[in-house]
Amino acid sequence: GAVVSQHPSWVICKSGTSVKIECRSLDFQATTMFWYRQFPKQSLMLMATSNEGSKATYEQGVEKDKFLINHASLTLSTLTVTSAHPEDSSFYICSAMDSQAGKLFFGSGTQLSVL
Amino acid sequence: DAKTTQPTSMDCAEGRAANLPCNHSTISGNEYVYWYRQIHSQGPQYIIHGLKNNETNEMASLIITEDRKSSTLILPHATLRDTAVYYCIVVSGTSYGKLTFGQGTILTVHP
Numbered sequence: 001g002a003v004v005s006q007h008p009s010w011v012i013c014k015s016g017t018s019v020k021i022e023c024r025s026l027d028f029q030a031t032t033m034f035w036y037r038q039f040p041k042q043s044l045m046l047m048a049t050s051n052e053g054s055k056a057t058y059e060q061g062v063e064k065d066k067f068l069i070n071h072a073s074l075t076l077s078t079l080t081v082t083s084a085h086p087e088d089s090s091f092y093i094c095s096a097m098d099s100q101a102g103k104l105f106f107g108s109g110t111q112l113s114v115l
Numbered sequence: 116d117a118k119t120t121q122p123t124s125m126d127c128a129e130g131r132a133a134n135l136p137c138n139h140s141t142i143s144g145n146e147y148v149y150w151y152r153q154i155h156s157q158g159p160q161y162i163i164h165g166l167k168n169n170e171t172n173e174m175a176s177l178i179i180t181e182d183r184k185s186s187t188l189i190l191p192h193a194t195l196r197d198t199a200v201y202y203c204i205v206v207s208g209t210s211y212g213k214l215t216f217g218q219g220t221i222l223t224v225h226p
Contacts, residue, residue, distance in 0.1 A: 045216075
């Protein structure tokens with residue numbers, strides 16, 4: 001079964017609204033989670049590294065005020081797309097690191113469509 | 116992390132072995148070779164990884180050349196459900212998790 005749960009699987013929102021995506025590690029603690037974005041027919045692009053209890057580390061070109069990341073517990077990281085616009089429509093994917101097992105697990109992704 | 120080069124696409128007949136190559140000529144000594152695949156509209160799925168030695172698990176085999184500059188992922192008996200984009204990623208042990216995905220190889224398994 002899935003060890004990383006990502007919710008919702010898909011979301012449609014109006015331009016200007018905010019959308020929150022959740023990433024949960026189900027049976028392990030993840031001090032580090034990662035957020036990716038994938039446009040159609042393109043590869044995954046790392047957006048940011050989410051660290052439990054501290055500020056996220058964003059990749060170059062990713063607006064931290066637009067893509068808010070919160071990692072308040074060892075099993076949950078959230079990505080909030082603020083004031084979403086059509087160009088933010090994309091497939092967002094999270095991953096979580098099980099440090100004890102030395103394994104990385106990916107969520108099933110969230111398809112965001114901004115109208 | 117070292118850059119990888121993979122063919123854009125490959126075809127394979129169902130039931131036959133699929134051999135997916137990957138070049139990573141600038142790999143350094145502490146970097147591992149990881150393979151993931153992504154089926155359409157899903158998150159990536161871990162397949163296998165290795166450092167120097169060849170590896171095998173229930174999904175696939177990984178053959179790494181002696182100089183470590185290239186590797187081949189082998190799906191011994193491809194099925195239609197193996198149709199996916201396959202990513203070869205090289206990453207150091209200390210930064211595993213922060214993966215850089217290339218364009219991957221689109222593998223199409225046909226009847």
